[in-house]
Every structure is written in C-alpha cells, then in structure tokens.
Amino acid sequence: MVLFVIFCPVIAAILIMAGLPARKTAFAASISAFVAALLLFVSFDHSQPDFQHVSSFTISPEWHLNFTTGIDGLSLIMVLLATTVTVAAVWFAGTIEKYENAFYACLLFISGGAIGAFASIDLFFFYAFHELALIPTFLLIGIWGSGNRVAAAWKITIYLAIGSFILLLGLILLYQSFPVSARSFDIRALQAAAALGQITADAQRHVYLLLLIGFGILISLFPFHTWAPEAYASAPAPAAMLHAGVIKKFGLYGLLRLAIPLLPEGAHYWANLLVTLLIGNIIYFGFVTIAQKRLDWTLGYSSVMHMGYIFLGIASATILSTTGAVVLMFAHGLSIALLFALAGELRKRTRTLVFEELGGLAKVMPFASLAFGFGVFAAIGLPGLANFAGEIMIFFGAFRNGWEMSHFHTFQIATVLALWGVVISTVYMLRAYRKTFMGALSERWREVVDLRFSLRLPIAVLIGVLLCYGFFPQSFVRMVTPAFRIYLADNKR
Amino acid sequence: MTITAPELEIAVLVLGMVILLLEAFATKIDKRTLAFLAIAGLVLVLAASFFVAPRTSTSQPTGFWSFYTADRLSIFFKQFALLTTIFVLVLMTDYAPVLRSSFPGGATPQAGLGEFFALPIFTCVGLMYLVSAIDFVFIFVSLELVTISFYVLVSFTRRNPLTLEAGTKYLVLSALSTAFLVYGIAWIFGVTGQTNLPRIADVLANPATDRSAALLGMVLILVALGFKIAAVPFQIWVPDVYQGAPTPVTAYLSVGSKAAGFVVLLRVLQPFLALPQTQRLIVVIALLTLIYGNLAALPQANLKRLLAYSSIAHAGYLLIGVACFDASAIGFYLVAYLLMTLLSFAVLIIVAQQTGEQIADFDGLAKRSPFLAFAMLIGMISLAGVPFTAGFLGKFFIFYAAIAQHQTALVVVGVITVGCGFYYYLKVIRAMYWQSAAKVDKIPVNGLSRVAISALIIATIWVGVYPQPILDALKR
Secondary structure (H helix, E strand, C coil): CHHHHHHHHHHHHHHHHHCCCHHHHHHHHHHHHHHHHHHHHHCCCCCCCCCEEEEEEEEEHHHCEEEEEEECHHHHHHHHHHHHHHHHHHHHHCCCCCCHHHHHHHHHHHHHHHHHHHHECEHHHHHHHHHCCHHHHHHHHHHHCCCCHHHHHHHHHHHHHHHHHHHHHHHHHHHHCCCHHHCCCEHHHHHHHHHCCCCCHHHHHHHHHHHHHHHHHHHCCCCCCCHHHHHHHHCCHHHHHHHHHHHCHHHHHHHHHHHHHHCHHHHHHCHHHHHHHHHHHHHHHHHHHHCCCEHHHHHHHHHHHHHHHHHHHHHHCCHHHHHHHHHHHHHHHHHHHHHHHHHHHHHHHHCCCECCCCCCHHHCCHHHHHHHHHHHHHHHCCCCCHHHHHHHHHHHHHHHCCCCCCCCCHHHHHHHHHHHHHHHHHHHHHHHHHHHHCCCCCHHHCCCCCCCHHHHHHHHHHHHHHHHHHHCCHHHHHHHHHHHHHHHHHHCC | CCCCHHHHHHHHHHHHHHHHHHHHHCCCCCHHHHHHHHHHHHHHHHHHHCCCCCCCCCCCCCHHHHCECCCHHHHHHHHHHHHHHHHHHHHHHHHHHHHHHCCCCCCCCCCCHHHHHHHHHHHHHHHHHHHHECEHHHHHHHHHHHHHHHHHHHCCCCCCHHHHHHHHHHHHHHHHHHHHHHHHHHHHHHHHCCCEHHHHHHHHHCCCCCHHHHHHHHHHHHHHHHHHHCCCCCCCHHHHHHHHCCHHHHHHHHHHHHHHHHHHHHHHHHHHHHCHHHHHHHHHHHHHHHHHHHHHHCCCCEHHHHHHHHHHHHHHHHHHHHHCCCHHHHHHHHHHHHHHHHHHHHHHHHHHHHCCCEHHHHCCHHHHCHHHHHHHHHHHHHHHCCCCCHHHHHHHHHHHHHHHCCCHHHHHHHHHHHHHHHHHHHHHHHHHHCCCCCCCCCCCCCHHHHHHHHHHHHHHHHHHHCCHHHHHHHCC
C-alpha cells in the first residue's frame, strides 16, 4: 500500500513522458494516491508506536542498505499532506500551453519524491527521494515561471543542491559516528543504537550542526533563505503549492525524524544558536514581509517566516511542542497551498500581483475573496483553524521548557518574541487582503470573473480540512505523540 | 577449456590484425562492416572475460607473471576497457559521415575509415595490458602502445586546423610526459635496483633505503601520470585536444585513457604509501584539480570544451579517492563516469552533425528529438550528481571515503565544486528545455545508436539504484 502511494505518481509521470494524455493521467494518479493514503489513515493502528506496513528490499548487504518503506504517525501525516496538496495542485494546473506533458510529469515527480522521502525508513532513500524534486523544480520555474524566472530557477537549484550535499555529508558523518557493528541506514536500527548511547556527545554536536545547516537551507532558515521568496513568487502556482506546502516540510520532517531522537545532546548544545536564527525568521522576516509590494512576494516571505514557529517547536523538544510542530507543518502546508492557488488564479486573470494596481476584487470575485480570507486567517493563526492548534501547542510547549517562576530562560524569551510574530503576520496578511480585495474596484478589473465551480471544489476541501483539524486537532495528536513519546522519553528536561 | 587473462589481450590483438588485413585486401566491402565486425569480436572477448578466474598467488611471481597480474581489479578494468572500446566504435560509425568529408581527395569515398575503426582495437589492447602491469618496464611499454595509437587518432581529421593543433599539442606534451616517466623510473631503479612494484615495496620497507631519492622518482612519475589523468597543473593540453580531436576519440581519451591512468596511479602509489609526503601531495593536487576544473568550466559555451573541463573536474573527485586510497570507490566512480560521459558524447555526436557543438546549438532539442534530449538530461544530471543516477553514488562513495579519513579540506572544496557543477551541467538542460529552437525539423537517430544510447540510459539509472553488482565485482 505504501509502495503504491509512492510509485503511483512516479510511474504516472513516466507514462506521461511516454505519451499518455497528461492531465487525465495526472489526475487519476493523484486521486488514487490520495485515496490510498486515506485508506492507510483509516487502517492505521493508533495503539502501536512502531512503523506499520513495512516492506523492505535489499540493495547492498555490505553497506546495510535496504529500500525500506513504512509509516508511523508522523510520516502518515506528512504523506496525507503530500497527497492532498498534489491533488489540489494537479486540479489547479489546468491546461498548459507549452510542453503540457512535461509540466504534469514534473509535478508528479515532485510529489512522488516527497511521498517517497516521508515514507522511507532508510536514510539513503529518505535523502535520494527528496532530490527527485530538484530538477523538476528547475524546469517548472524555468519554463513556465513568471517574473524573474531565470534568476529564480538558478538560485533555488544551486542553493538546494549545495544544501542537500551538506546534508549528505551530515548523513554520512551520522552513519560513521556509530560503531562499525551498529552502522546501518535503517532509521529504526539507528534509533535503537542511539538509545543505547552509542553515539558520543562530541559526534552528536558535529552531526547536528551539519544537519541543521543542510536541512536549514532546504527549509529556508534565516540566513539561508534568499532562494525561497523569489522562487515562490516566480514559480507557476502548482509548483509553488507543492514546493512551499510539501517539499519544504521535508527538512522539518528530517529534523524531527533524525535530529531529535538520534542527537539529543547536539540539539541541546546548539539550542541557543537555533533559537537565535528562528527568531530571525519570525521577527526579521515579519518586518520584511510587511514591506512587500506584491502579493506573490508577500506569500513567499510569509512562508519563510512561518517556518520560524515550527523551528521553535522542534528546538524546544518537548512532547507538546514537537506535536504542535507537526500539526502546524500540516496546517501550514494546506493553508499556503490554498493561498498560492488563489494567487495563481488571480495572476491568470489580472496578469499582475502588484498591490498598487489591485483592489476591490471582492466585488467581482466574491468566492475567491472568501476563500482567500480563510487562508489569511489560517495563516495568522485564528482559533478554529488548524494553524492555531499547532501554534498554541508550540507556544505552550516552548514556554514550559525550563520554566521557572523566578526568571525567564532562552525559551521563555523566544516564546514571547515569537508571539509578536502573530501580531506581525496579522499586519501583513490583513494588509495584503485589504489591498487585493477591499477598496474601490478599478475599471480595469470590471470584467474579471470569479472561480468556476470545478475549481471551488478543491478550495472547499482544503478549507474544510483546515477547519476540521482546527476544531479537532486531537485526531492528529493521537497519531503523533506515541512516536514522540519514545524519542523523548529519556530526553525530558 | 579454461581461459586465462593473457589470452584476452592476444584475442583482441589478433582481432585488430584481422581488421587491418581485411581493410588492406578486401577493398570492395563497405568499410562500416569492419566496425561491426570489430564490435562483434570485442563483445565476444568481453563475454569470455567473465569466465576468467582471478589469479591470486601468494608466492613471489616469476617469469611472465612478475610483470603481469590478473587480480580481480585488473580483470574488472579489462572489461571496462573492452566496454569503452565497444561504445567508442559505435560512436565512430555515427561519426563516419563527418570523417568522409574531411578526406576530399581520397581514392574511394570511404578512404581512411578502415584505419579509424582498427586503431581503437590496438588502444584497447594497450589499456588491457596497462591495467595488469605491475612492472615499470611493462607499464611503460603498454602506456606507449596506448599513446602512439592515440597520436594518430587525435589528428585523424587532419584537414581541420583545430584537429591539427590538437594533434601537435598531444604529441609534444605526451612525449614530454613520457620523458618524465622514464626519468622517474630511472631514479626509482637507481635507488631500489628493481622495476617490479611489489619488490620495490619490499626494498622501500627497509629503513636503510634512501627515501628522498625514491620520493623524487615518485614525484616525476606522478607528473607523467598527471598528464594522462588530466590533473592540475598538467591539464593545459586537455581543453584544446578534447575540442580539436574527432569527438569519438575525445570520448575515448576522456574515459579509457583516464581510467587506465588511475589504475596505474593506484598500483604505482602502493609502494610509496609508507611515505607520509605522498598523501599530502595527492591532496594538494586533488584540491587544485577540483577548483580549476570546476571554475574553468563555468563560462564555457562550447559543449565539447565544457566536457573537457568537466573531465578535469571529475579527475579531481577521483583524486579524492586516490588521496584516501580507496580502490573500490575509484572503480565505482570510473564506471559511473564511463556511462554518463559516453552517453553525453553519443548525443553530442548526433546533434553536432545537425547543428553544432555550441551549447546554444542544443536550444529546443526537447522539441526536435525528445529521446536525445532525455538522454542528455540523464547524462547531465548524472555528471552533476543527482540521486538515482550512477554519478551520485560515485560521489557518495568518494565523499564517504574522504569523511572516514577526516579529509576536511577535500570535503569542503568538494561540496562547493559540486555546486559549480550543477550550474554548468544544468546550462545544457536549460538550453534543451527552456529555449526555443531555430529549426524545428526532427533529428534522426539510427538503430544501433538508439540501442546503445538506451542501454547507457538504463545502465546509468540501474547502477544508480542497484550498485551491488559493481561493488561485488570490485571487491578484491
């Protein structure tokens, strides 16, 4: 079943390149992957914290390298996110004028790569699957992008290539820092070995720093962020949805999967550095986002900024905050995909996303403005939407880390500063909403039409899921916490 | 009947003679028949080579076996040389029309083709002897067999001024490097009284030996081999010769000649590993090669020249493996390099006949021939090092060895240069997929090339996903 979810998009992409009708095949593949992921969700056994549906193929016995896939609560949530956003992205892609087959093949390769990375238990394939997205992203932005697409495509590709090679060094070092008898690419075996304390504190510090830089570049951690806003602003909407919504979560998933369980000492040692950088993400990018003059750039920067909250959840490493980080990863993936999809539809109609030229569009596009409003409120973190659930858990969890009545420590200060981020994001999100949809409608946009019915469906689904998990986040929390309880059992501070 | 390793070389040698004789006496036949005959013969030898058992003797070898080894590594690289030659011959049949046009005054329309197809077989024999050689005299002789046949091949289309320049440069600089080699051998022989590598190792292990003189000899030999593998600062000839030589010969130079150079380097360095200076020297050369090769490749607009600089860059990654003395990582990288380089050259030869060798000539190739564009895409991403291709695993094993040995400088520079590599390899992908073509007519690909290119694509991905067979073959 897991294999089907991974390979369904990949095989569909290959078939599309071989000449099958692009849109229909992509649609069928993304829907069937989504349905299969839902089945996995339904049949998931909440009681056991281990990986389920495990299947394994030997690649190299000498290197202990196997192609092993399986899911636990954490990876299942990520697979669900990936398949949901894929369906929405394919739905929104519509008809492509140039190289339609290549466009859909690229989308599906990105999606398959993301799902493969989330469902791999083997470090090597975890890494390799993520890289499957690299070249398709380059082509998507380069061929079908808008604005300064050439520079954006080069920047994201070179940046991410170097980032992932740094990550590769970190993974090799991680592998080598275990004693020879315990070396394996299997994450479960590594966790068992790490629980026995087979990785020295010194090695943990080195590996953690490399992983932090490697994953940090992929997640656009301050100051490794410069590729992100421009790439998202120039990418075609489906590519931005998949990349900002799903691929970027790979780095966070990696930190949760590897850094916290395997390298608690390293995480503790570098906590202050990470907290400083993530406050940079929240406060600095908050202000930078306020200064933006275009909708696509605002969304691009806001997605960089929101990574800061998730980093806070990961950095403080309590059960509450890491679970909150997972909920926020899922919620942010959906909400940013929703916003990018709507921005893409706006761009198709108006050919511009500069605030100065827009305004009053709610009069001609009532549905789009309502949906955008939901996205905006989700991004701000309004109670009732899933983002709120994630953020509040992160804030409470982080605040409690090392809490003393007498004075504040790093995490308390960080939480207070991060709370200001909510205010900042309210400012820029509401401002973006006002400049785009409120005010006087310019003569130029009088002919603009609202979203047609078929496009309202995926939007409604995305909003529905956001609302559903905003009111009932427990269903996710139940899935994630058993996995974290094992990691963090001996790691409570 | 069992086959022993030396019989493989003899078979290839006989095949070369037969082709030459056919060329001389059967004047009426289509010369391309000779190429197909040669390919068929080499495939037979390649098949036979899988039945050769590696010879592992513990006693001190004598007679013929004192300068010839048939260990697992050498048999693996004999197969490597055969495979390279087969693919180069396929490329040569594609290149034949270009060659024909450079012999306007020839007696027959196919003048010169026969020799063009026969010479690589002799180079192949040289490469096969070279990877087995464990005696300096034998190394020298087989290296000369390779080099002299390359003199002719490089300047084959001699009406072209670029080719003529390439031929002259290659001749002069190869002769110079040979001189260095002989001088180095003389020094080592003077110190140790031996030309046989295992015996040299024994003598060097004796603390009474004058090590500084032996080290001087080693450095001189390193200079000579540096020419062969295109390591900085002995790389000056590479861009001009690669660009000027007929394209199949360039492919052959960059794969066959380089692989043999690395095998010899590994064998020659073995006795000198006890000396601490050796590793430091290799690390410095590797760093220079990585930096120069990758930076100089960045601004190139001619694809053939770009591949020349990329060949220097890959020599740098291979030298990381030499500095860590990891023979199986080097072997694996060379296999990956063989697949992806031949793939790129195969596409280049076909496209260049329609448009040209500039990267701009590849504009819109995805529209004109999706098959060739996809093949080039796989070649380029493998050269750049994207997972699920052979090139990535090659880099993975090299970096693994470097991290295990704590070669921090090599690893840091290596990662930065990988970033450079992504830029210049993706430039080609950008041309093929982003840009629109000046012409829109389809580019034809004949059956044999289609099979060869498909085989290379599949092999590149297969080795990238399932490397175990290659790793097994490389285990000593």
